[in-house]
Amino acid sequence: MALAKVMGIETEYGISSSDRHADPVVTSTLLVNAYAQALEHHIAWDFEDESPHRDARGVMRSSSRAPMVERHLANTVLTNGARFYVDHAHPEYSSPECRSPLEAVLYDVAGELIVRDAMEKAQSLYPDAPEIVVYKNNSDAKGQSYGCHENYLLDRSIPFDAVANAVIPHFVTRQIYCGAGKVGQELIDAISLDRYQISQRAEFFEAVIGLETTIKRPIVNTRDEPHADSSRFRRLHVIIGDANCSHVATFLKLSTTALILAMLEDRALPESIGQPLDPVHAVHVISQDPSLHATIATDQGDMTALEIQYQYLEAAEHYLEGADPSFLGGQNQATMALCRWREALEGLEADPESMATTIDWIAKRRLLRGFAERHHLAPTNPKLQVIDLQYHDLRPERSLALRAGLEQLIDPVAAAIATTQPPEETRAWFRGTALSRFPESVVTANWDSVVFDVGEDPLRRVPMMDPLRGGKAATEDIFAKASSAKHLIALLAQEKG
Amino acid sequence: MAEQEHKQRPKPAETEAESTQTPPASSVESDKIKADLDSLLDEIDEVLEGNAEEFVRNYVQKGGE
Numbered sequence: 212m213a214l215a216k217v218m219g220i221e222t223e224y225g226i227s228s229s230d231r232h233a234d235p236v237v238t239s240t241l242l243v244n245a246y247a248q249a250l251e252h253h254i255a256w257d258f259e260d261e262s263p264h265r266d267a268r269g270v271m272r273s274s275s276r277a278p279m280v281e282r283h284l285a286n287t288v289l290t291n292g293a294r295f296y297v298d299h300a301h302p303e304y305s306s307p308e309c310r311s312p313l314e315a316v317l318y319d320v321a322g323e324l325i326v327r328d329a330m331e332k333a334q335s336l337y338p339d340a341p342e343i344v345v346y347k348n349n350s351d352a353k354g355q356s357y358g359c360h361e362n363y364l365l366d367r368s369i370p371f372d373a374v375a376n377a378v379i380p381h382f383v384t385r386q387i388y389c390g391a392g393k394v395g396q397e398l399i400d401a402i403s404l405d406r407y408q409i410s411q412r413a414e415f416f417e418a419v420i421g422l423e424t425t426i427k428r429p430i431v432n433t434r435d436e437p438h439a440d441s442s443r444f445r446r447l448h449v450i451i452g453d454a455n456c457s458h459v460a461t462f463l464k465l466s467t468t469a470l471i472l473a474m475l476e477d478r479a480l481p482e483s484i485g486q487p488l489d490p491v492h493a494v495h496v497i498s499q500d501p502s503l504h505a506t507i508a509t510d511q512g513d514m515t516a517l518e519i520q521y522q523y524l525e526a527a528e529h530y531l532e533g534a535d536p537s538f539l540g541g542q543n544q545a546t547m548a549l550c551r552w553r554e555a556l557e558g559l560e561a562d563p564e565s566m567a568t569t570i571d572w573i574a575k576r577r578l579l580r581g582f583a584e585r586h587h588l589a590p591t592n593p594k595l596q597v598i599d600l601q602y603h604d605l606r607p608e609r610s611l612a613l614r615a616g617l618e619q620l621i622d623p624v625a626a627a628i629a630t631t632q633p634p635e636e637t638r639a640w641f642r643g644t645a646l647s648r649f650p651e652s653v654v655t656a657n658w659d660s661v662v663f664d665v666g667e668d669p670l671r672r673v674p675m676m677d678p679l680r681g682g683k684a685a686t687e688d689i690f691a692k693a694s695s696a697k698h699l700i701a702l703l704a705q706e707k708g
Numbered sequence: 709m710a711e712q713e714h715k716q717r718p719k720p721a722e723t724e725a726e727s728t729q730t731p732p733a734s735s736v737e738s739d740k741i742k743a744d745l746d747s748l749l750d751e752i753d754e755v756l757e758g759n760a761e762e763f764v765r766n767y768v769q770k771g772g773e
Contacts, residue, residue, distance in 0.1 A: 223772040231766045300770035352764070357772030424773035450773065581745050582752060593760040600767055601757060614751050616744060 213473035213538040217308050217364035217637055217678045218465055220319045222454050223301040223357040224326055225348050230341035235300035242302050242343055243285040243295055245333035246325065252650030256286040256294065257657040266422050267371045267435035267445070288656045290631050290647040292639030293318065295325060301357050302326060302345065307639030308678050311540025312466035312548065313620070314634055316458050320621045321629035323347060327605045347454045348603035349411040352397045352596060356415040358424065359454035363469060364678055365445040366476050374447060375420055375431045377475040380484050381468065381523060382430050382451045383493045384516035386410040387503060388555040389464040391453035392572030394579065394599045396499065404579055404590035409572045411453045413498030419490050424450050430490055438658035440676040447472065456603060456612035458620035459569035463555060466539065466548035470527045473538045479530040484522045485509030503559060517560055524552050574615045575602045641681030644690055652696030665697035673703065
């Protein structure tokens with residue numbers, strides 16, 4: 212039976228300052244620290260188990276360059292179980308581990324609120340400093356890209372080659388409903404509405420499989436860092452995705468990918484799904500063809516992105532007739548996943564414009580075309596690039612995504628609560644609750660452990676090697692009984708004993 | 709009760725009555741979409757950053773990930 216698809220999204224936000232000479236590392240640090248200072252706790256991230264160089268293919272490749280782990284930048288853990296920090300020259304929000312696609316959308320939206328709050332806090336802390344503005348996008352249109360990564364829990368027994376084969380056709384084609392849209396092709400300096408692309412990130416992908424994330428970006432990333440018991444789990448780290456403003460697009464991105472991984476684990480994924488013969492070329496071709504008619508060469512002949520997506524959808528519909536849907540968080544979400552997926556494909560097939568309230572690249576293009584027509588603008592007019600950027604602007608008074616009529620899946624009150632409350636069914640509950648209950652006693656935390664100072668030597672480390680353990684049902688009573696961090700550790704030891 | 713009566717009302721008559729008074733549904737729908745877009749574009753005119761060239765030039769990021 213498929214493992215529960217514990218999942219989450221990491222978003223690197225674009226950041227700009229009204230002082231254009233400002234160092235983005237400093238600006239990002241200011242932003243994260245403004246938020247961190249207002250918290251009750253002040254704890255650091257624990258890097259002990261970070262190993263981004265470990266390759267899922269088993270051997271180290273001398274040609275691979277893994278990202279460096281930066282230990283000195285602003286870094287904090289939140290009571291909702293998330294990590295909020297500076298990564299390279301960007302503020303990054305890594306959502307807590309979520310138990311279903313809809314929950315992961317909720318915590319992604321909560322991340323937007325946190326970053327927006329950080330902008331406001333920075334402004335009120337330093338009223339005379341240049342204004343900081345944050346964008347939920349993936350490129351600066353000048354050749355620099357920054358990521359939006361997803362993570363999914365996978366059964367370790369599935370060989371990595373099988374994982375790669377299962378997801379490559381999906382990662383090449385899913386952009387047709389989860390692309391965020393972009394004016395032009397920046398790597399060939401052709402910034403024009405006539406060269407509108409479905410995906411922000413597609414043109415930055417240069418390899419099929421690899422360990423890198425900042426250079427030679429691969430469609431399938433091989434980072435083998437499960438942040439969990441490595442004898443039982445994999446964490447599929449997905450780097451080929453755009454940051455979505457549309458809740459529905461985020462839901463589709465997560466639910467379709469989780470479904471495909473579950474089918475793989477349950478050996479229910481048909482071998483007849485078209486495998487692109489040149490996946491990198493195919494990613495580019497599909498992104499550059501908003502008509503959706505372009506075909507790519509596959510082992511089944513020439514196929515459109517829609518045809519490949521229908522193959523996956525039909526397999527998933529068949530699979531869910533018999534499978535227990537608890538891996539996706541239950542029947543409601545499984546039904547919603549299939550309905551939304553079919554709706555998206557049929558809508559795109561019949562008339563892409565009909566998806567303007569759910570798919571980012573179509574919502575954005577509608578604004579661009581309407582604006583260009585109204586003001587008789589040439590396709591290369593910089594105002595169109597401003598619209599592109601401002602679609603992703605997190606300031607409510609400027610954001611165009613907020614004005615584009617996108618369907619909202621997440622209730623604003625629920626999102627506000629999720630900025631401080633952790634998900635209930637994963638270890639994020641323990642991490643977040645430990646922080647809110649004993650803020651003065653948590654020294655460090657990371658994905659798979661929390662370290663407490665109980666007032667005497669040594670520091671106590673509570674390992675959390677199973678992402679599904681440490682949820683509310685298992686630990687609520689212990690937290691209720693615990694009068695101190697020391698007491699909590701004693702109660703946990705009793706429980707284990 | 710009221711809902712049941714509504715459901716039982718003969719459909720063709722209703723469609724006919726509507727079609728004599730209002731334009732076809734598809735045209736109403738597309739008019740509405742156009743009106744929505746128009747008000748959206750009015751709003752964009754209000755909130756769009758000024759000095760587009762400079763704004764775009766200044767948006768420079770370092771690569772990430």
